[in-house]
Every structure is written in C-alpha cells, then in structure tokens.
Amino acid sequence: MTAATVNSKSEGFNPEDFDVPSNYRHWVGDRAENYLGPFFFYMDGMHPRTALRVVNHHCNAHDSVHGGILMALADYTLCLGANGGESESVVTVSCSNEFTAPAFLGDLIEGRAQVIKRGGSMVFVRCELLVGETVVLMSSAVIKRLRK
Amino acid sequence: MTAATVNSKSEGFNPEDFDVPSNYRHWVGDRAENYLGPFFFYMDGMHPRTALRVVNHHCNAHDSVHGGILMALADYTLCLGANGGESESVVTVSCSNEFTAPAFLGDLIEGRAQVIKRGGSMVFVRCELLVGETVVLMSSAVIKRLRK
Amino acid sequence: MTAATVNSKSEGFNPEDFDVPSNYRHWVGDRAENYLGPFFFYMDGMHPRTALRVVNHHCNAHDSVHGGILMALADYTLCLGANGGESESVVTVSCSNEFTAPAFLGDLIEGRAQVIKRGGSMVFVRCELLVGETVVLMSSAVIKRLRK
Amino acid sequence: MTAATVNSKSEGFNPEDFDVPSNYRHWVGDRAENYLGPFFFYMDGMHPRTALRVVNHHCNAHDSVHGGILMALADYTLCLGANGGESESVVTVSCSNEFTAPAFLGDLIEGRAQVIKRGGSMVFVRCELLVGETVVLMSSAVIKRLRK
Secondary structure (H helix, E strand, C coil): CCCCCCHHHEEEEEEEEHHHCCCCCCCCHHHHHHHHCCCCCEEECEEEEEEEEECCHEEECCCCEEEHHHHHHHHHHHHHHHCCCCCCEEEEEEEEEEEEECECCEEEEEEEEEEEEECCCCCEEEEEECCEEEEEEEEEEEEEEECC | CCCCCCHHHHHHCCCCHHCCCCCCCCCCHHHHHHHHHHCCEEEEEEEEEEEECCCCHHHCCCCEECCHHHHHHHHHHHHHHHHHCCCCCEEEEEEEEEECCCECCCCCEEEEEEEEEECCCCCEEEECCCCCEEEEEEEEEEEEEECC | CCCCCCCCCCCCCCHHHHHHCCEEEECCCCCHHHCCCEEEEEEEEEEEEEECCCHHEEEECCCCCCHHHHHHHHHHHHHHHHCCCCCCCCCEEEEEEEEEEEECCEEEEEEEEEEECCCCCCCEEEEEEEEEEEEEEEEEEEECCCCC | CCCCCCCCCCCCCHHHHCCCCCCCCCCCCCHHHHHHCCEEEEEEEEEEEEEEECCCCHHHHCCCHHHHHHHHHHHHHHHHHHHHCCCEEEEEEEEEEEEEECHHHHCCCEEEEEEEEEECCCCEEEEEEEECEEEEEEEEEEEEECCC
C-alpha cells in the first residue's frame, strides 16, 4: 500500500455501491486494491476495520473465495494498522497466514487488525478476517515504514 | 484452487495474448485466478513453473506490484505443487511469505515451487517468485488434499 | 508435546522452586520441556497461560533470551491451546513467529494463547509472550490432534 | 545469536565429543545454544551447514525431538546464513516453520541454509533440517543486521 500523491475525492468508491455498510470508506490511490476488491475500511482508534463483499470474480469453481483474495484483504488490513489509516507509505516485509474456514459468494468479509508494536522503522501487526462470528483467516505481518 | 468439473478448452486463455511465453498454459476453472492474473503454468516433472505479466491493475500508485497479487500468484504456484498440475482439489491451510524485492509494471514474474513432502492428506511446498534472477517473494505452505 | 502414559506426581516440578508464581503448574512427561524451561502453565477456561523465569542458560552473550527458547515456549503455549491442557497428544504442523522485543535475564515471561478454531483433526491457535505489558513474541500455529 | 567479545578457543566444544562429524565446528559465545544443543556448523561458501546429535533432553515421552529444539536449530542455521559465519551480531525478526517429519533420539539432524537476499539492514534466509535425506523442518526468516 502506498499513498497517492493526490488523495482526490473523485477517485473514491462509495461502499454502498458495493453492498458494504456506509460506515466504511475507501482508501484512494491503489489501483490493485480497487481491482482486487474494492476494499473498504474505517479506523477504530489505532485499529483498522476493513470490509469486502464477495462477488463472482473473488471465487473459484465452488463459489468459495480464493486464498489470494483473502491474503490481499489481510495485507490491506495489516498495512492500515501500520500506517494508522494515514497517507504514510508502508511496505510489507513478511506476512504469515492461516486459513481457518472458507468464505463464500455473497459473504461480507470483515477484517480487524491489532497493532502489537509500532517502532520507528518497523511495525508488527496481526489481524483476522471474519464472516459474521467465524474467523476465516488469521494473519500476522512485519511492515516497514517508508518515512522520508 | 479447485478443479473445474469440465476442464474445457473453450475457457482457456492463450498465454501469448497476455505477453507470457508460449510454453506456459492456462489452468481452467478458477474465476478468481483468471481475474487476479491471469496466471499461467507448466509442470517441470513434479515441480510447477508459473508466470504472470504485470499490468496496470496489479500495481499501486508507484507502479509496483501489490503484495496481495504476489501472494495470490504464490498460492497458485504452491497449490500446483500440491496437486501436481492435475485436477485434484486442494486447499491451502497455511501460507507464509517474505517480500524480498519489489516487482514493477511490465515485469514478467515467474514462480517455481519445490514439493518438500507429499503425504496422503497434507502436502508441504515452498516456492519463490522471480523477476529475471531476482527473487521478489519467498513462500511456504501447508496444503490439504481433498480426495474422495 | 505428547502426554506421558503415567502423568505421575513424582516427576512434577514446583513452580516456586523456579521463581514462577504458585498458581502455575507443571505439565509432566516431556523431557525436552523440562530441560528447555522448565515451563509452567494453568488453564483460563480453554485458553492456556504459561510462564518461564529466565535464567543464564536461556540467554546469549548479551543476557537476552535466545529466539529458540522463545519459540519453544510459544510452541508449548500453542500446544496447550490445542489439547486444552488435557493429556491428548498433539503435534505442531506449522508455527510462525514474530520477535517484537527482547526479553532479558531475570525476566518472567508469560504466555497466553487464544484458540481460533478447534476442528476434529486440526486446531488453529495463536499466542503472545509478554514481559509485563510488553509483547516479546507473537506466534500462530496449525496443530494436529492425534486421536485414536 | 550474538558474537562473544572474545571468541576464545577455551570455550569451544569438540564436535566428536557430541557424536557430530569432525568437519563441523562450534560457534563460541552463546550460552543458550550450548545448552540447547550444543549446535555445530561449517560454512559452504555463503551457505551454512549445521548439525545436532539428538540426545535424551531434546526429546519428549515418545523419543521424538521437541519442536522447540528444531526451531532453535533452525534459528541458529538461519542466523549463520545472515552473518555469514562471522562475528557480526544479528537478530531474528520473523521465523516461519513447517514440521514435515519427526526426528528421533539418536538421529543426526543436519541443517542447510540458503541466503535469498542480504541487504544492508535485513537478510532473507531459508533453511531445511534433514535426517539423512528426509526433511524434518523447513523454515524461513527475516533477520536484522546489528552493525555499528
């Protein structure tokens, strides 16, 4: 995740157009995240909450969500933990994932991250993705801050 | 990755249409992989070789490839290691990733997996993704075989 | 971690002899854990709490605790999450660790695990190790149950 | 792993006293590694080779090696990859492990690491531990160099 130079409103997506609750908002400036998701988030203090409504192109032949989509949403969630939802650029160093349950077509997947340590150059974060009360992925990461 | 019931030719993508060398072929039946990539592969004995040509929607604002795309390609590569390129359905249990270098717009990313152990129910695989000689991601996974 | 056939009292260690609070107790029957630690635990419902008092042989030349000791304590903590503190034998399949801060000679390291999913054959657990309020290691694991 | 100020010969262990082949040598100055193992190594160019002869205190009740011992040996192997067998101090940031097969009492476990990238501040390494031709653990790590 890298912040766009201009965090312009015109690029932004409306969560309700993607069947995601209106308290979430769109991080502007990452083409891949728009394409992969689009993903949405809000900050609960230091801790990000994220969301994705599962559609056809997130799924395999059995209508379950591809592991790559889940890890991409986890990475988005973890990086928001690292930069606190601000425009600071960060880069993932390592990301470890355990797939605890499947998610399916039509599900709303919600992510929540917990920042364990935020150092000057490295941030340690973990998160889980849930469908309702069921954890579908648990994830942890080391993320580097790219401060000037 | 789950195999389509009908691995029909009509769904297949031609690698050269995506600027990927013609010795690679398309795994048919996973909508997410078609959307995320499309990804391509061939088998070098038991060991898969995979490829993705990076285009705009794989990248963030700095034209570097999103970590989620890299982990999705790694997952594809690892699962092909687990099912040997055959139609056996497999599901990723855990996947650990280290991001060793960035990949950029226009790059051809190639993956190669090494099956460390293929048990009756679980397969242990690791892979690396490369741009030329540079490793951009190293990854390892535990994958479950879904045999009837 | 595998349960001893006879979970005999005579083998047990007294936590206070190792400067560990008396509400912890000793898991009997694993020679390596006795040697590595000894480690101690109690169950907070389904969630284990564990402890180790750091002595000389846990440390390197700078009196900080070796990463291998921390990962061994994490593995002990995670496996207790998987077997619920009972005598069921379990075996670690994968274990991922992030080292968030150092621990030092004389510290009391405490572990706490959270069972994310306990399936019939596999358990997903994560834990953190702390010195006071500081997390020194975060860890997650896939653990296999060895039921007859 | 941190280098001792004085890498004195008097502290060194003789591999043959621990039933380890004589081409391996002892890294002096880490009390925990002496206690956990002792572990031995030699450098094959940039790539470390390590060894441990399994004795009683490395094992659980079933005479199989504790996961913590395996991860400690992996950490030792990975750190030697990061510092190239020299006295440079390094510290593990993250370490991911998959347990592919058990090792038993009396086995000689041998480790071999491969340095994937050695940057100015961070090193990416992976390794496997083997008993004969069987991989018992595969592991990967991000390691920080502590240069003055």
